[in-house]
Amino acid sequence: MGSSLKDKLVERARSEGFVSCRVCRPWDVPQVPERLAAFVEAGYHGQMGWMAERMHWRGDPAALWPEARSVIMLAESYTPEHDPRAVLPQRDRGAISVYAQNKDYHDLVKKRLKRLARWLIAEGGGEVKVFVDTAPVPEKALGQAAGLGWQGKHTNLLSRDWGNWAFIGSVFTTLELPVDAAEIDRCGSCRACLDSCPTDAFPAPYQLDARRCISYLTIEHKGPVEEELRGKLGNRIYGCDDCLAACPWNKFAVAASDMRYAAREELKAPKLAELAELDDAAFRTLFSGSPIKRIGRDRFVRNVLYAIGNSGEPGLLPAAQALVGDPDPAVADAARWAVKRLA
Structure with missing residues (x-):
């Protein structure tokens, strides 16, 4: 069942509008606790007290839901059609980040994740939980472990296939799905x-x-x-x-599939x-x-x-x-x- 279900899962994810779908285990990010602790200890989190309060879960995805056996990591492109820096010289105008120039991505991505999760239950059984940015999940580290992309020097996830204009979502499941190879760092000497x-x-x-x-x-x-x-x-x-x-790497950016990101x-x-x-x-x-x-x-x-x-x-x-x-x-x-x- 494993490989055929995985193949159908990837195909289904693409039909939902995701540009990439990869799988890892919840425990495939052993480096996260130490890095998170160092981040908080240095005070880099500022007023985001919730990062310190939820360090146990954010540092160990397996602790978030111990029954989970696989994490499905998904990327959804929101590549802008215009240069977001073009507004910066216009001093009487305001610059708003690309992702916030239309509908809230939390709602759009979560709906797609839920549809994919329901399909997975119908096809393979098991239980699922979906997350997009609002739960203590180290999405970027899991994304690299699953081969979705790698965390660049700017700490964001990027890929040779879709650049770095993408939202990241995850589906935790009790199913044992075949995993993908982790991605390697490809930033080189670029600054x-x-x-x-x-x-x-x-x-x-x-x-x-x-x-x-x-x-x-x-x-x-x-x-x-x-x-x-x-x-x-x-x-x-x-x-x-x-x-x-x-x-x-944005020369490989993929156009957004949902016009509500325009x-x-x-x-x-x-x-x-x-x-x-x-x-x-x-x-x-x-x-x-x-x-x-x-x-x-x-x-x-x-x-x-x-x-x-x-x-x-x-x-x-x-x-x-x-x-x-x-x-x-x-x-x-x-x-x-x-x-x-x-x-």
């Missing part, structure tokens, strides 16, 4: 991703200090961002694609002045169904004000002045900072 980082968030290749990462600062970090880093955010108001976009026109280069005017209701309406919605209006507008302060555009001064008395302390602080920079 494109490291050298592209605006905030020098990589202490060394394959190491990321989240406290300096723009994706962390604009999404996870609560309260005011350190003044030393604000000027380096540029006009990036949600996430950052610089290290991903710099990777030469950028909404109004989110490719939104006007900072208009975004600064958003109240909570307008924010929720604009970002309905988007991953941006989860950070809330206050943190988002804080980011917009940092971008306004970095714009050098005197015409944006009124937008910042209007928010110096905002009820949210971080927004008010960002507004005062932006006013000072522009005035």
